[in-house]
């Protein structure tokens with residue numbers, strides 16, 4: 001039976017990308033060695049790193065003056081590195097979910113040690129993060145405004161680059177490469193690669209070089225972006241295999257035609273599933289319609305059918321639907337529709353929902 005992979009992360013990768021990785025695990029770039037056992041200082045891996053950075057810039061249309069880094073530590077380490085490197089006096093955040101909460105908490109540690117201020121402009125915690133707050137003004141006198149573009153757990157998304165005087169910083173872990181963005185508005189964009197790019201183990205950071213070197217606190221070597229910029233992401237051993245796979249994904253994105261094409265595919269997949277959720281008498285979406293994510297679609301059974309949830313979980317699993325259990329903080333179901341997922345996978349889920357509806 002065909003499996004349809006809706007995991008939230010680590011998550012689906014394109015089949016060709018996996019095959020290319022598998023073949024490099026056996027023989028990397030004609031070296032007769034596995035990509036698992038080569039030096040990251042060798043010329044073959046050098047070429048992988050260089051091409052991955054170049055394609056990353058090309059696909060996102062990153063202007064001059066920015067660096068792309070591939071680091072360890074996950075998006076979760078960036079929650080601290082961002083304020084440590086960029087927060088001089090005051091930063092502003094919005095709280096739109098678990099990951100935003102974590103980012104705010106880490107900025108709080110920088111505040112505690114260095115006397116800076118992290119202001120939370122707005123939060124949607126009052127309604128379990130089911131919407132994106134809209135009534136707030138981004139101050140002008142801040143070092144940066146931080147937000148989470150896609151709330152992986154709750155299924156809300158901010159699909160535009162904020163229009164404001166302040167510089168932007170964004171956690172784009174789960175929607176990077178899902179649509180075009182205007183990188184020139186950002187001082188930093190970061191994320192774990194395990195949603196739309198690669199297997200777990202590598203973190204991408206797009207950083208504007210002019211934003212660095214402006215804090216006067218001492219920065220520990222590994223937590224200083226300039227360390228990694230100077231050494232081309234090879235100050236210490238980078239995650240070689242995930243970077244190799246990231247390059248295969250980036251090549252596939254380019255072959256497909258880039259971010260506009262990916263966005264169109266993603267909108268179509270999301271629309272297909274949301275249309276069914278709204279039509280089907282058993283289900284309902286969990287978040288405000290205008291804030292619905294095109295990457296993570298959260299839905300539950302209507303109150304009068306609530307007790308059918310475990311039955312639907314089994315029913316769907318029997319039809320090859322993998323990873324649709326909702327996060328424990330939302331319950332119900334979540335289907336992640338990352339770039340590598342095809343429309344036919346979504347159609348299979350829709351057909352399953354319709355079949356289940358007929359049964360009841």
Ligand SMILES: *Cc1c(COP(=O)(O)O)cnc(C)c1O
Pocket residue numbers: 009073074075076077099148150151152171172173174191192193195
């Ligand atoms: C998955 C995720 C994270 C956590 O990433 P790690 O690499 O596990 O630290 C942070 N933010 C968002 C939006 C995520 O989806």
